[in-house]
Ligand SMILES: NC(=O)C1=CN([C@@H]2O[C@H](COP(=O)(O)OP(=O)(O)OC[C@H]3O[C@@H](n4cnc5c(N)ncnc54)[C@H](OP(=O)(O)O)[C@@H]3O)[C@@H](O)[C@H]2O)C=CC1
């Protein structure tokens with residue numbers, strides 16, 4: 001099976017790099033600014049448990065134009081939320097009729113956006129639980145743990161994608177799995193605005209309280225819509241805000257696994273803001289605000305967070321405090 005990574009960035013290079021290292025045929029579609037670095041330095045993939053994989057520049061199949069999508073039996077969509085509609089059109093223009101399309105993106109509804117352009121393809125949503133720290137030298141480092149979950153479909157993908165360093169399973173309840181991850185991604189905005197690493201932010205009780213309150217707000221909205229939620233932790237989802245609010249020494253003990261993060265990890269939104277790129281806030285807080293309006297559930301924290309991110313996108317980010325974000 002030939003695999004094409006559509007969007008060679010943090011997730012695309014990490015996942016595609018491990019698949020290529022395991023001997024899968026992988027092509028990367030990306031921007032010249034990333035491909036030039038990969039073409040010079042090769043691709044290095046590592047993780048917090050000591051995994052190391054190096055692919056030489058010569059071994060990489062790098063493309064900055066979409067024709068390469070036509071080679072894919074499996075196309076992994078790894079672009080940011082706002083770029084989904086455009087990549088969907090490109091896939092529709094070039095993909096083989098039998099190509100399977102998997103969205104490895106955060107947020108909800110991207111598989112539907114892809115299906116609109118690709119009504120006859122097997123299109124699957126997926127959930128990537130881990131964080132990847134990119135560097136400008138072609139090195140992508142996984143900073144947290146967890147296995148990728150892909151929506152189940154006619155062709156089993158676990159066998160193809162399960163390689164050393166990459167656990168992949170399939171689920172009949174992918175929407176619930178995605179909502180579980182979505183709730184964590186609501187912290188992408190506060191993390192980006194805090195100027196802190198994820199680890200430092202999680203050890204600060206005022207930041208955890210803000211995370212908890214925002215999560216509780218979103219849970220009220222999802223409940224009003226009867227959305228299925230499969231938590232990413234063994235704890236029931238309704239308990240997570242309470243755990244986050246605990247005093248730090250207790251939180252450290254109860255949520256030790258949550259704190260098993262590389263000390264340098266920041267959310268993908270933090271990397272976007274630092275690089276002066278538009279963020280995915282519309283697909284995250286924006287989604288909760290819109291769903292809240294439909295059911296008259298107030299969403300003041302998500303609204304404040306969205307406004308603060310928009311301001312940071314326009315004027316550059318200055319570190320905020322939890323109180324300043326509560327408005
Ligand atoms: N980074 C992380 O740790 C995690 C990210 N995710 C999710 O994975 C998805 C991808 O995130 P991430 O890897 O961080 O994103 P990146 O921005 O690092 O990578 C996406 C890359 O795709 C490029 N791109 C976009 N459209 C095209 C196109 N049509 N043709 C070629 N290249 C294109 C982008 O370029 P340009 O910027 O110029 O558009 C960018 O270089 C997001 O939904 C994110 O939320 C999920 C879990 C963790």
Ligand SMILES: CC(C)(CO)C(=O)C(=O)O
Pocket residue numbers: 106128129130131132144184185187188266267268269
């Ligand atoms: C950090 C993590 C894994 C969860 O918020 C993530 O999904 C991201 O960085 O976008």
